[in-house]
Amino acid sequence: MRKCVVLLSGGLDSTTALAIAKSEGFEPYALTVLYGQRHEVEVEAARRVGVALAVSDHKFVTVGLRQFGGSSLTSEVDVPKDRTAHDLTEGIPSTYVPARNTILLALALAYAETIGAFDIVIGVNTQDYSGYPDCRPEFVEAFENLANLATRAGSQGAQFLIHTPLSNMSKVEIIGKGMELGVDFGMTHSCYDPDESGHPCGRCDACLIRQRAFAELGMKDPATVDG
Amino acid sequence: MRKCVVLLSGGLDSTTALAIAKSEGFEPYALTVLYGQRHEVEVEAARRVGVALAVSDHKFVTVGLRQFGGSSLTSEVDVPKDRTAHDLTEGIPSTYVPARNTILLALALAYAETIGAFDIVIGVNTQDYSGYPDCRPEFVEAFENLANLATRAGSQGAQFLIHTPLSNMSKVEIIGKGMELGVDFGMTHSCYDPDESGHPCGRCDACLIRQRAFAELGMKDPATVDG
Secondary structure, three states, rough: EEEEEEEEOOHHHHHHHHHHHHHEEEEHHHHHHHHOOOOOHHHHHHHHHHHHOOOEEEEEEEHHHHHOOOOOOOOOOOOOOOOOOOOOHOOOOOOOOOHHHHHEEEEEEHHHHHHOOEEEOOOOOOOOOOOHHHHHHHHHHHHHHHHHHOHHHHHHHOOEEOOOOOOOOHHHHHHHHHOOOOOOHHHHHOOOOOOOOOOOOOOOOOOOHHHHHHOOOOOOOOOOOOO | EEEEHHHHOOOOHHHHHHHHHHHHHHEEEEEEEEEEEOHHHHHHHHHHHHOOOOOEEEEEEEHHHHOOOOOOOOOOOOHHHHHHHHEEEEHOOOOOOOOOOHHHHHHHHHHHHHHHOOOOOOOOOOOOOOOOHHHHHHHHHHHHHHHHOOHHHHHOOOOOEEEOOOOOOOOOHHHHHHHOOOOOHOOOOOOOOOOOOOOOOEEHHHHHHHHHHHHHHOOOOOOOOOO
């Protein structure tokens, strides 16, 4: 089996991306990056998903992005709440973390090179947040090009591939695909601003996008049932 | 003055790169990345250099690369000692850290975007370690291309530039340039394997390259005088 490194936040997207990678025959190694936005509940969600989907190994790496701030996820700025579906498509939200996906992919590349993997899976998609620059296909292509120049393996002829299995899927399609693959979304966590006991706020962009997608499917978000 | 972010390890190269950026009229912001190889003595060297060269701000960011290992700098593998000048030009040494410069530049990019800087300075050079893939000009160009796609600023038309002022300089030329700019190399630290009190081992690649360069200039390495 061909190894791959999956960037796993424990949210809905990265969990589905992991399930897809498994269904395609990859042996998954999970990487969860704790960059200063993380609440313990999110780390636990990532850990649960890793166990449930039987990853071969799971690394948790801390990066102190709170040093820089510049995002409502890594500073004391409030995350936006109660935005309409239209608001969500407007511009780049304050939850944008400068260079986040570049940092996540750089760490995944380091992990991949140390375990002899050449495939990296990231659950970015362009439909929900068309504004995030580091979710665009041209960004992903540029990183792939970089990866082959940046590494010992690449300089010796290996070809790294960055897989974005969700790139053109809507949230509804992602949920549908995940359910088809047997994912229990009750174990995932997406909220940007959970309360102290870890319950999702239900009002941030991440919560609203989930709720609206599950509602469109005639379902209630299983992560919010029984808290 | 135009702000720049300088990746500052506290070694001879990054210190000279910082001095050059200042001499070119940049207002420098220093970033020291603690990626698991760092001894307290190295952090202190970076801090001293930042103070001596009057950087406008100095961030220290920790990244847990020991999670991955894969390098004699981030694992318990011994760093090579007593290698000849010829050995040093052969292949990629065990001190290569997978994806290191990609990670360093990604973090510098995050810092730059949060402070509104578009210039990043990294002290890579191709002469001493021709083997390190992530010191090559084509790597740096690929990162520059990536930076403009990865960021809010780049997607809105800003142009990030990665400066490698040392790229074609030998260690002797770097020391000469640093001295011309008034750098006190006694405050820098390059050793991969200092003893518990912080003294350089004198036998690792980093020490040997320094010693040989100072010897070629008819000098003793000021960092080793009086310990």
